[in-house]
Amino acid sequence: MAKIIPFKAVKPTRAIVGLVAARPYQSYTLDERESRMGYNPYSFLHIVNPGYKYDQEVTGEERYRLVKSRYEEFKEDGIFVTENKPSLYVYKIVNRYGQEFNGIIAATSAEDYEKDVIKKHEDTIAKREQTFKTYLQTVGFNAEPVLLTYPDNVVISNIIKETQKEYAEFEFTMTYRDTHYLWKLDNDETINKIQNEFKKMETIYIADGHHRSASSYLLYKDEKEKNPNHNGSESYNFFMSYLIPESDLVIQEFNRLVKDLNGLTKEEFLIKLDAVYRIENRGIMPYSPSKPHHFSMYLDGEFYSLYLRKTNYNFENALDKLDAQLLYSTILDPILGIKDLRNDNRIEYVHGKHEMITIKSSVDSGKFKVGFGMCPATVQQMKEIANEGLTMPPKSTYILPKLRSGITIYEY
Template structure:
């Protein structure tokens, strides 16, 4: 059974929320980040990028301490308030394409994470876990929820619709034309109904935020188990039907010493290859791949003799590409750390790939269909792990709207 808890979020005042809320730090380049900070003194970027105040790049423990200081200043200035009583937060996003995401910001259980009630589909890096654990321990808060998904529930949907029939506490639109709404839920009957609905579920699945959840689990080991705030982590729970899952395309810097002809011959043992010329090609079936090489598009169809799969991971296209091309032909073993490979999420136009090859920045690109929610769940249920950058998943919550304090 899955356990979710209400918590006393720290959040912006209603008049400031649209100014405070930001995308995650890594989504900005330095020029864009500095521009936003220069124009907006309330941006949450001032907290997570404290070196801006000193016109200096600051890293490590010193940065973490300055983040804590900036956060306290926002609280002292009345930009943030703390909820008077524990609450769930119904959160709805309508993006520029009119996709709607509606879920619950809540506290999820570290114990559920440790006992595999909350299931994972990606490996984590120990260095990143350790660094983020130190960050959380120093700053004393977390502003980015782990995205969890659950099987569609008519009961939960009905409860959320009832909550959303009232006026939202927050309603703001970003410069990316996404509209955000938030409703705090503090009444005991509604909280208990939601908890009961989740308690009937055997599993929740991490869609995005493996390092955030693993770091929260590590943090809990460093503190007394009687401190409930350390035994939980902030999550955004949405039904699986509302997830948008995109592929990650692969850009490779070189052909590992092979000529174009030698590379195509090597591929021929694994795939039926068709040259599409200059006509863009995107696959329409699983185990079909697109490739762009030397100004031309190719379709690659995995040969039927190689379609004997023993596990859900064996059937996954990102794994197939790794086992048939990236590792044996191109010599890329470490998908996380090899600087010969770069990942580009599938939301972007195909020209974002082809231009970088035409400019000779990279030699070849590969694309495939997105992973499905069923594939994600099958791999997590089997205790297996996808290759890195197998999925790009939306929605992405704004930082600074709800903050979880330890």
């Protein structure tokens, strides 16, 4: 039984929301950050990079305290305004490829995360969890929702469609040419209908934001233990999420680039591959795989197709059927000697929208020796892996939509 609740969001004013909204801080290059902050005093980047004001790099808890100060300044200056009434928010994104995402921004339950009602499919790093938990405790707000997905639901879908017939509170387009729309939903009867539909759901799934979810759960545990009057209604019991139906979720693949052949010659490498895959040389034209357990490879100026010899490989669980895991267990680890996908600097990842032409140019440049392309995972695979309590290898999925910070803010 999934629990969601309305909350009093802190939001920018309609006039400047497009100037405030920002991608996650780490997704910008240094030059991009400098440019945006230099020409846009409203950017949320000014809050998360408070040292910019003093032309100084600030780190650790000192940075967190300055983030809180800069956030309070934005509120004092009227850039951010707090809602008068707890609400849900219907949110729509249309990206430059014409893909449309419709869902609801709400507060979701940390207890649901603890009880595995909210399921995950990726491992998290304990140090990052603790760091972000400390950040949340210090700054007192969260500005980027976790992306969750739920089974398609006719009642919720109809409410979203009816709400979207009204005038949107926000409508703005970012420089990446994705257009964002937001409607406030504060009718108690409608909110109750949505909540009742989520109560019928045994499970919802994290699509993107595993570390933010884990950190919010750690915050909940800490604050609950410190509060002798804990009653479950406190803001730390929840974290902000954007919930979209499974049919709206888009999963692209992450392709792999490897810097060397682990001491093997090209011929030796191909012979080892031949024991596990049927190999066909596809020549110089870019080639992409067309079905699961089928990879493309670019090596020494030529494309190859790799078809798994299934008699040599057993699928024992949902994870074994995932192409990212299959590539790791049959090639990256046993042949190329890459054990740690997260930290080995011999491997890099390119998400699917860049396709095989990027792999070709990267290998042709001499920086990499070989590249692999694969088909994207499916939502069903993601769910099956989560249901079995397993986790995908790093960079198994590139999930859309990509969310922005600073549009709705959840305060603790």
